[in-house]
Amino acid sequence: MTDQELVAVAIASRERAYVPYSHFAVGAALLCADGTVYGGCNIENAAYSPGNCAERTAFFRAVFDGHRDFEAIAIVGGPEGKPVENLCAPCGMCRQVMMEFCRPQSFRIILADAPDHPQSFTLEELLPLGFGPSDLA
Ligand code: THU
Numbered sequence: 001m002t003d004q005e006l007v008a009v010a011i012a013s014r015e016r017a018y019v020p021y022s023h024f025a026v027g028a029a030l031l032c033a034d035g036t037v038y039g040g041c042n043i044e045n046a047a048y049s050p051g052n053c054a055e056r057t058a059f060f061r062a063v064f065d066g067h068r069d070f071e072a073i074a075i076v077g078g079p080e081g082k083p084v085e086n087l088c089a090p091c092g093m094c095r096q097v098m099m100e101f102c103r104p105q106s107f108r109i110i111l112a113d114a115p116d117h118p119q120s121f122t123l124e125e126l127l128p129l130g131f132g133p134s135d136l137a
Helices: 003-014 054-064 092-101
Strands: 024-032 037-041 070-079 108-112 118-122
Touching: 003 024, 003 037, 003 054, 003 070, 003 108, 003 118, 024 054, 037 054, 054 070, 054 092
Parallel strands: 070 108
Antiparallel strands: 024 037, 024 070, 108 118
16 A cells, blocks of 8 residues: 555545534544554544544554554544645654554654645654653563
8 A cells, every 4th residue: 555545545534533623624544564454533522632533543443453563654634624735743642652552663654735745754753762662561
């Protein structure tokens, strides 16, 4: 699967976003080592803090299905009902969830401000000196 194809799944997943409060719709597409792809969207809540980001929706769906090995995640976000125009970088909490399951030097975070313009970063670039499972080993 190319980065552009993964971004296309993130764009489609964004259509499922439940965002009555922020009206900021995010979609994610998580590529597992075996090639399976999980979409995710943000799901907000009237009490605000129970809301979940698109990235964590994708991770938790995949982990529930038994996946523990991940290659990359594509993320797109922007005002609901409009095509994406700017990069949407993952929040700190989502970066920490990635740190739990992914190798910081090789796991790739693909951001896009247009369907045909993916930009790739490693988890290590976006979460330098991250604290993870190996610190407790
Ligand atoms: N959000 C995500 O789903 N992922 C990100 O990478 C950034 C922020 C969501 C949380 C909230 O529902 C909305 O975007 C505005 O912060």
